[in-house]
Amino acid sequence: MLNTRSRCLPEGWYPSSAEEIRHFVRGIPDEEVRAGVSAGMVPHAGWAFCGAMIARTIKCMAKDLHSIVILGGHNPPGGRLIRYDEDAWDFPTTRLYRDVEISDSVNSRLSAEYKPVAESSADNTVEVVLSMVAAILPEVQWAAWRIPSDERSLDFGRVLAETVEKSDKSVVVIGSTDLTHYGPNYGFMPEESRSDPRGWVKKRDYEILRALANFDGIEALEAANKQKSACSAGGAVGAMEYAKVLGTGAGTILDYSLSSDLYPSSSFVAYGSIIWEFA
Numbered sequence: 001m002l003n004t005r006s007r008c009l010p011e012g013w014y015p016s017s018a019e020e021i022r023h024f025v026r027g028i029p030d031e032e033v034r035a036g037v038s039a040g041m042v043p044h045a046g047w048a049f050c051g052a053m054i055a056r057t058i059k060c061m062a063k064d065l066h067s068i069v070i071l072g073g074h075n076p077p078g079g080r081l082i083r084y085d086e087d088a089w090d091f092p093t094t095r096l097y098r099d100v101e102i103s104d105s106v107n108s109r110l111s112a113e114y115k116p117v118a119e120s121s122a123d124n125t126v127e128v129v130l131s132m133v134a135a136i137l138p139e140v141q142w143a144a145w146r147i148p149s150d151e152r153s154l155d156f157g158r159v160l161a162e163t164v165e166k167s168d169k170s171v172v173v174i175g176s177t178d179l180t181h182y183g184p185n186y187g188f189m190p191e192e193s194r195s196d197p198r199g200w201v202k203k204r205d206y207e208i209l210r211a212l213a214n215f216d217g218i219e220a221l222e223a224a225n226k227q228k229s230a231c232s233a234g235g236a237v238g239a240m241e242y243a244k245v246l247g248t249g250a251g252t253i254l255d256y257s258l259s260s261d262l263y264p265s266s267s268f269v270a271y272g273s274i275i276w277e278f279a
Contacts, residue, residue: 005086014047018092028055036278039243043271066169067099067141072125073232081116082146091134099141147234157241175239177232183267213251243276
């Protein structure tokens with residue numbers, strides 16, 4: 001019997017019906033497909049705030065992909081690697097099947113320190129992104145993990161790249177993280193930021209975006225863990241390292257925005273997107 005799971009996400013994560021989802025996706029301008037894209041980074045706050053950013057990134061990717069791997073987070077330094085084991089996920093627009101070969105091969109090659117555990121709860125770092133994949137690339141297979149925000153994310157990216165190279169499949173990896181969470185709702189308002197919160201946050205966020213684009217995973221992890229510049233850096237760093245091992249050029253920062261652009265507030269979250277592609 002097929003082990004399926006229906007993705008019934010909390011209201012507001014993305015539109016609730018297939019018609020609403022297709023209408024949303026049709027409203028995002030098509031990007032020029034970049035056949036050499038090997039990896040990307042996108043946010044996950046929900047489609048209302050960053051759906052267009054997620055869609056733009058996915059629309060850059062080749063349409064004949066075999067699989068897309070989603071690397072999520074909400075997984076702190078020292079956390080357990082979380083794997084996804086369902087054979088298929090049912091979305092409003094389609095059913096997507098897991099790439100069992102890639103998933104099982106990666107899990108079997110991980111060192112003992114990872115000890116991956118099965119995912120047991122909804123988490124938007126994977127599910128908001130994969131629901132967009134289902135709407136744009138309905139024939140693709142998937143694999144997914146949630147990666148700890150520590151140096152093991154670099155190891156995971158290398159294992160994943162080596163596994164994909166041996167498989168001879170066309171696979172793109174997407175790591176998902178939101179950036180700085182600022183304001184009283186998040187308990188983060190350093191004194192030096194008070195005169196220009198948005199400018200202060202943007203400057204910090206571009207530092208971690210540039211670190212990721214330029215393959216400096218250690219700097220990105222330090223910015224996330226010590227400076228609170230990202231909530232799920234492990235997924236982003238894993239995708240970055242995957243691209244680096246495959247030999248792509250430096251990443252391109254596609255987009256950046258703040259939730260307060262849409263919903264003015266003293267508390268806001270920042271979002272950015274990157275793609276890594278072969279020259």
